[in-house]
Amino acid sequence: MEYSVDAHAMASLIPHDNYDLVVANSVFEHMRQPFVVAKQIYLILKPGGYMLWHTPFMFPFHGVPADYFRYTHAGAAAVCEDSGLEVIEAAPDGGYAAVLGHVVGMDTRFFSDEEIHRVHELPHWKDLDNLHHKVSYHLSTKLVARKPPSN
Numbered sequence: 045m046e047y048s049v050d051a052h053a054m055a056s057l058i059p060h061d062n063y064d065l066v067v068a069n070s071v072f073e074h075m076r077q078p079f080v081v082a083k084q085i086y087l088i089l090k091p092g093g094y095m096l097w098h099t100p101f102m103f104p105f106h107g108v109p110a111d112y113f114r115y116t117h118a119g120a121a122a123v124c125e126d127s128g129l130e131v132i133e134a135a136p137d138g139g140y141a142a143v144l145g146h147v148v149g150m151d152t153r154f155f156s157d158e159e160i161h162r163v164h165e166l167p168h169w170k171d172l173d174n175l176h177h178k179v180s181y182h183l184s185t186k187l188v189a190r191k192p193p194s195n
Contacts, residue, residue, distance in 0.1 A: 052080050055087035063088050066095045072123070073099050073113050082127035091194035095129060097187035098137070120187045129189040138183030 049057050052075070066085050075081045085095050099115050100106075115123070117134040124131050155163075 051075060051084060052077055055084045058088050060087050061090050064090055064093045068095060069098045070100060072097060073111055076112055078113065078123050079126055082123050086127045086129055086191055089191040091191055093191050095189045098184060100184050102181055102183050115185045117185050120185050124187065124189040130192055132188040132190055134187040136182030137186040142183040
């Protein structure tokens with residue numbers, strides 16, 4: 045089934061304990077009340093069901109219609125845990141090299157696969173992501189959470 049509802053109130057319209065998986069890809073930064081939305085997801089997931097979360101971190105404002113938050117992996121985990129979900133994994137995604145490339149306009153939509161491949165072959169390019177102990181920038185946040193199985 046497909047629904048088109050406000051995520052802040054979806055559990056009032058969508059059956060509870062009904063879904064094996066909810067994918068929230070670039071969604072939570074647009075939610076005015078993210079803790080409410082996470083609880084709504086908890087309610088519609090089946091026991092043992094999963095939620096996949098991905099949100100931008102070092103990313104320009106992109107209000108469509110609104111852009112409220114940027115999440116660290118600890119912040120994303122807190123939103124999910126407070127809703128009752130178990131966090132399986134929460135981590136930064138895309139290291140210093142990805143952030144640097146994004147900031148200077150090296151978005152992949154403007155370059156061919158061959159051009160992107162050549163950049164990755166530059167000396168020390170891959171070493172940029174190993175600077176995490178000195179520079180803790182990341183492009184986005186990823187998370188996998190699960191509704192606890194019922195006993």
